[in-house]
Amino acid sequence: MLSGGEMIVRALEDEGVEYVFGYPGGAALHIYDALFKADSVPHILVRHEQAATHAADGYARATGKPGVVLVTSGPGATNAITGIATAYMDSIPMVVLSGQVQSHLIGEDAFQETDMIGISRPIVKHSFMVQRTEDIPAIIKKAFFIAASGRPGPVVIDIPKDLTHPEHKFEYAYPETVSLRSYQPSEKGHTGQIRKAARLLLTAKRPVIYAGGGVIQGNGAELLGTLARRLNYPVTNTLMGLGAFPGSDPQFLGMLGMHGFYEANMAMHHSDVILAVGARFDDRVTNTVGKFCPGAKIIHIDVDPASIAKIIPVDIPIVGPVDSVLRELDAQIATQLSAADRASPDIQACSDWWQQIDSWREAHGLWHGRRYGDSDLVMPQDAIKCLYDVTNGDAYVTSDVGQHQMFAAQYYKYDLPRRWINSGGLGTMGFGLPAAMGVKLAFPEMDVACVTGEGSIQMNIQELSTCSQYGLPIKIINLRNNYLGMVKQWQDMQYDGRYSESHYAASLPDFVKLAESYGHVGLEVKDKNDLEGAMKEAFSLKDRLVFVDIFIEPHEHVYPMHVAPNGAMKDMLLSKTERT
Amino acid sequence: MRRILSVLLENEPGALSRVVGLFSQRGYNIETLNVAPTEDESLSRLTVTTRGDVLKIEQVTKHLNKLVDVVKVVDLSEGAHVERDLLLVKVRAVGAQREEVKRTTDIFRGQIVDVGPSTYVIQLTGPTDKLDSFVKALGETEILEVVRSGVAGMARGEKILAP
């Protein structure tokens, strides 16, 4: 016989949960006491509930397993909201347990009461309000299943305090399986559609494979590689999809979209067949929808039917899990290629297409020569390249939001899925450091870098304390430009350089001393000649968190950049003076 | 285009608010909404009328289907169907008006379900446009209150919406 609090802990154990990220408070204290007594599921005490959700999110992105969060009612729950929304926008599996006031007080504006189910409703995949202690095991089982299956997402379980009371004990049995008549995610794509897609792909003259975060979430990266190589078609990844296809592979065109690579955006715009996999035609990708890829026939594979034809009409929709559909599609292609009478790819057209792509690359490709200027200070691009070199391209890189995020997406080549961890959908500043904590806990032996800016890092800087409590030797790469850089860039471009509330240079802390005061190491790089040495030193200090404060050229902009409004994908600014 | 969506929903707390929330969150409008448990108490049946082109309705349907509590969704307006709305209207009924109102009610096959010294409550069921015409036909009569159930509907013939 177990109490509600004990059931929660047992269920987390039965679910194989490695870490719970959380913060205690009144309504959750029975659960915290049960955690303490059982001593079976490690709990990471963050310094702000937002960080608990981001840390769980980082853990989930790196491992593919749901992240678990435990918070109290009222302010604990509302503090978690930004992190839940972040996970929701990027389809990250997460289970959030929130304490609630006692059942009989609900609706009375009790102390620390908030309608968590109501507040979180638009940003969760599903939520449960526990009404009977006996239901706890089944609800937790369902929550993990829903969070991780189909198109993943966060699930909230709100638990009134009285239902976790230590003296009210019930039979505990953790269900082995779940079946929900109202929730049956697709398990397989439609074979007829897949066959059609294979045929269309084989007739393409100017094909592009456009792969998004769904390939990573759906564990389809290897299969995508097999298929892309079989066809020798160019691949571009979204910001969320980086690592879905190896960044250093010659078939890779780089990221596409607003700050995407010239060759990737050009190839998309001029393509005749697009294979979109686990991508959602986000407005940061398409630019003006009416001008999107005018000559392209589109095949769209996604596990979520609502993502298909939401923004751009598609020719061949395929609803199904990315891995199983890609496997079947690749098999179809292999069969059609070997059947003598079947369509075979137009080798000449494809080789012309590659020539075209190579000439785009040479003209304006980010990795061809040096596409940016010089400064007495460190150039941000050089800082990321240096990070790449020093970590042999093998680190987990989390990021915050702003210019540094785009540089980290452009100049670090991610060869493996789950290595690039950023908030693409919601664009949450403050994500990077707590996310890095989750990653480091999941993979203690790996290098974990958090690329950030002095604006973003201050949104969850308190987590330096959590890092010292649990000994998390993350490397914080702070690209310090003394401005809210991305805001400044827009103000330079659209508001005649009026820096409305985007600078604060005089009030910034001494990050080196700040890091030191938490027991960490701080390094300052003001001279570009010191960059490599500092970076190497940071990564050689294996068991220390190192805050590398790199003073970068403050007036650099991120390019390419889509021309807006009314631009197509091919319309880009390439530098402060050039455009397509 | 007006559409009638019929939804089979788990009869769970919060399920209705998820459906309603979805409409406001995604910018779809709800013209009428009708919901009640079915013969199986674990299920509710919800009928919602909305407006939108084919693409929009397809999106609404997909998003409804995505809600974990939603068991099934059909667009009734795609095929032959029965739709009924219930109207209760309280009117001022004095003098010659009393006869006049009664006659109009009879023509529309409505019923006077409450007779007060100077008021009637009239009940009428039918498709939305019939109820609209009746309200118009009341003409000069002073309308004191109107309440409508919103459309409830089901497909004709063998088509069944079941889990």
Ligand SMILES: Cc1ncc(C[n+]2csc(CCOP(=O)(O)OP(=O)(O)O)c2C)c(N)n1
């Ligand atoms: C929580 C939050 N608030 C505001 C924004 C809007 N925003 C986007 S980028 C940015 C500036 C980020 O500055 P910094 O972290 O210093 O990075 P930089 O652009 O300078 O590299 C802001 C304010 C946001 N994305 N998230």
